[in-house]
Amino acid sequence: MSERLRVKKTYKLYVGGKFPRSESGRSYPVSSPDGTELANAALASRKDARDAVAAARKAQRPWAGQTAYLRGQILYRAAEMLEGRAGQFAEELADATGADPHDALGTVEAAIDRLVHYAGWTDKYTSVLGGANPVAGPYFNHTTPEPLGVVAVIAPQDDPLLGLVEAIAPAIATGNTVVVLASEAKPLPALSFGEVLATSDLPGGVVNLLSGKAAEVAPHLASHADVNGLDLTGADPELAASLEAAAAETLKVVRRPGKSGKALDLLRQWTEYKTVWHPAGMAAGAGGAY
Amino acid sequence: MGSILSGAEAASLVRALPGVDAVGLEARAAGLSTRSVKTTSKAHAIDLAISMIDLTTLEGADTPGKVRSLAAKAMRPDGDAPATAAVCVYPSMVATAKEALQGSGVLVASVATGFPAGQVPLDVRLADTESAVRAGADEIDMVINRGAFLAGDLERVFHEIKAVKAASGDARLKVILETGELATYDAVRQASWLAMYAGADFIKTSTGKVGVNATLPVTLLMMQAVRDYRAATGIQVGVKPAGGIRNTKDAIKYLVTVNEVLGDDWLSNHWFRFGASSLLNDLLMQRQKLKTGHYSGPDYVTVD
Numbered sequence: 133m134s135e136r137l138r139v140k141k142t143y144k145l146y147v148g149g150k151f152p153r154s155e156s157g158r159s160y161p162v163s164s165p166d167g168t169e170l171a172n173a174a175l176a177s178r179k180d181a182r183d184a185v186a187a188a189r190k191a192q193r194p195w196a197g198q199t200a201y202l203r204g205q206i207l208y209r210a211a212e213m214l215e216g217r218a219g220q221f222a223e224e225l226a227d228a229t230g231a232d233p234h235d236a237l238g239t240v241e242a243a244i245d246r247l248v249h250y251a252g253w254t255d256k257y258t259s260v261l262g263g264a265n266p267v268a269g270p271y272f273n274h275t276t277p278e279p280l281g282v283v284a285v286i287a288p289q290d291d292p293l294l295g296l297v298e299a300i301a302p303a304i305a306t307g308n309t310v311v312v313l314a315s316e317a318k319p320l321p322a323l324s325f326g327e328v329l330a331t332s333d334l335p336g337g338v339v340n341l342l343s344g345k346a347a348e349v350a351p352h353l354a355s356h357a358d359v360n361g362l363d364l365t366g367a368d369p370e371l372a373a374s375l376e377a378a379a380a381e382t383l384k385v386v387r388r389p390g391k392s393g394k395a396l397d398l399l400r401q402w403t404e405y406k407t408v409w410h411p412a413g414m415a416a417g418a419g420g421a422y
Numbered sequence: 423m424g425s426i427l428s429g430a431e432a433a434s435l436v437r438a439l440p441g442v443d444a445v446g447l448e449a450r451a452a453g454l455s456t457r458s459v460k461t462t463s464k465a466h467a468i469d470l471a472i473s474m475i476d477l478t479t480l481e482g483a484d485t486p487g488k489v490r491s492l493a494a495k496a497m498r499p500d501g502d503a504p505a506t507a508a509v510c511v512y513p514s515m516v517a518t519a520k521e522a523l524q525g526s527g528v529l530v531a532s533v534a535t536g537f538p539a540g541q542v543p544l545d546v547r548l549a550d551t552e553s554a555v556r557a558g559a560d561e562i563d564m565v566i567n568r569g570a571f572l573a574g575d576l577e578r579v580f581h582e583i584k585a586v587k588a589a590s591g592d593a594r595l596k597v598i599l600e601t602g603e604l605a606t607y608d609a610v611r612q613a614s615w616l617a618m619y620a621g622a623d624f625i626k627t628s629t630g631k632v633g634v635n636a637t638l639p640v641t642l643l644m645m646q647a648v649r650d651y652r653a654a655t656g657i658q659v660g661v662k663p664a665g666g667i668r669n670t671k672d673a674i675k676y677l678v679t680v681n682e683v684l685g686d687d688w689l690s691n692h693w694f695r696f697g698a699s700s701l702l703n704d705l706l707m708q709r710q711k712l713k714t715g716h717y718s719g720p721d722y723v724t725v726d
Contacts, residue, residue: 182717189719357710358719382716 143173145180146326148187149336155179162320165230173319176344178352184340185358188282188309191337196279196307200255207251207305210332214244221321225293228318243297249395250301257306257399272410277403279307280385281360284353286346286367292318296325299363302398304338311340313350315366319343347371354378361385361402429577432619436576439615442607442643451639454682455675468709469504471673474691476531478510478699486518493522495724500706507691508561513554520558532559535586538629540565544582551589563596565629566613568603576616583620596624596662602634610640614647624660630697635665638675645683664697670708673701
């Protein structure tokens with residue numbers, strides 16, 4: 133009997149609910165901090181980024197149109213899926229970061245709890261951020277936070293799972309869709325997280341995960357006219373400055389590195405306020421319903 | 423131009439056509455799909471494709487307002503982009519389109535003959551055609567009688583096309599084969615020749631109303647028929663793939679195929695057209711990408 137060969141996983145991108153290789157056919161080796169080679173990951177090109185934005189745009193309106201309750205249920209489902217695979221993620225995280233396996237498990241659990249936290253926010257943030265405004269006239273005036281649209285995320289480089297979840301969860305909780313460029317040197321936990329999302333009833337295209345070089349792919353996301361928000365958390369200062377300049381050409385909301393990570397700030401980051409004036413007195417005075 | 427053939431002669435010529443090598447045809451189409459067209463060539467191809475579009479709206483919900491806004495877009499799609507070739511509407515909207523396009527050089531094409539099924543009596547189909555021409559249509563897109571064709575009654579199909587050609591007067595006649603319903607490549611080849619023998623000015627793949635619309639192999643096959651028809655008779659006929667061509671990449675594949683199979687003579691909107699509606703927005707977005715250097719998005723083109 134020959135010894136059984138282990139089946140190794142091919143780490144691919146997660147775009148539009150599918151797991152494609154890079155259209156460029158490229159890949160790059162990923163190693164742990166001590167130099168052990170872990171796997172090859174797809175090296176995304178600008179066309180992968182373009183395809184991901186197209187998938188995110190297609191998914192955005194239906195996703196924002198879902199009930200807040202359902203978005204919460206799906207985020208909670210993602211937490212359930214991650215819980216079931218906590219062991220695998222702890223191992224991948226320990227390999228990727230060189231962390232102690234016990235600490236890594238703690239980080240995975242924190243990521244699970246973070247998903248549950250944002251699952252709870254989906255049907256509450258509109259009440260907290262929006263409201264009925266007192267106006268001096270016969271109008272109802274109310275303000276509601278609405279999703280920006282498509283948000284491109286340069287994920288944190290040194291916090292490949294919890295940082296990723298913290299970037300994705302508030303954006304999709306509010307009805308945005310995201311294109312995420314995972315940590316360049318530690319992309320494997322992010323790519324596995326795609327499998328968690330794919331089995332959580334999350335519609336394809338709501339979260340798109342790319343692995344590759346930030347300096348190569350991020351400029352195309354930053355300048356893309358169909359991207360509405362840009363999270364620069366994982367970009368180094370020099371890259372962040374040039375990306376912010378590129379983003380300004382096409383009117384994007386930008387989150388600079390080092391900004392507050394408080395839940396409400398993150399939820400507010402990727403929403404814009406819509407204020408509606410609705411005639412009240414006249415309709416009521418005329419005895420009409422509206 | 424009428425046909426000099428009788429129905430029986432045309433039918434026997436068509437029946438004698440050789441069968442199509444399906445594997446070879448698809449391999450050739452796949453080969454033509456791999457060409458890479460970049461930078462200045464791409465910019466030229468995009469503008470050429472825009473100028474070849476029959477911007478189409480064929481819905482039960484079409485209103486005069488919708489047709490007018492489509493006409494405005496056809497005349498001036500975006501900035502300095504060229505105008506499209508024509509606007510393609512139902513006969514009842516021809517007058518509206520004609521008025522909106524007055525003096526612009528953009529033509530009005532009208533579907534007729536009981537589009538899309540064509541399953542109405544011949545006199546109704548001819549009256550449909552005449553009313554579209556009277557309302558000012560420059561081009562008539564007719565559907566062939568697929569029922570008669572598939573039943574083998576080629577002579578009847580031939581005579582009907584001739585009758586519609588006569589009813590069209592000066593308007594150019596595009597004959598829709600509805601290749602998605604013809605089932606085989608052999609049938610597409612036969613229908614192409616039959617339409618050309620009967621006097622078609624254009625042969626068109628599809629109505630856009632059935633499951634399978636224009637595909638590259640089918641369009642390639644029709645181009646080969648058009649090429650061989652000119653070699654045999656000296657008469658040049660146009661080709662119009664319609665339905666299912668949604669993005670720039672696909673459009674460029676068709677242009678490459680025109681260039682390789684038919685050559686320069688067909689590379690203008692007098693001889694080649696795209697029947698499309700959503701294609702235009704994708705071409706405009708790609709055009710903006712080439713101009714600005716960054717990707718565009720659907721927020722930067724008109725919603726229609």
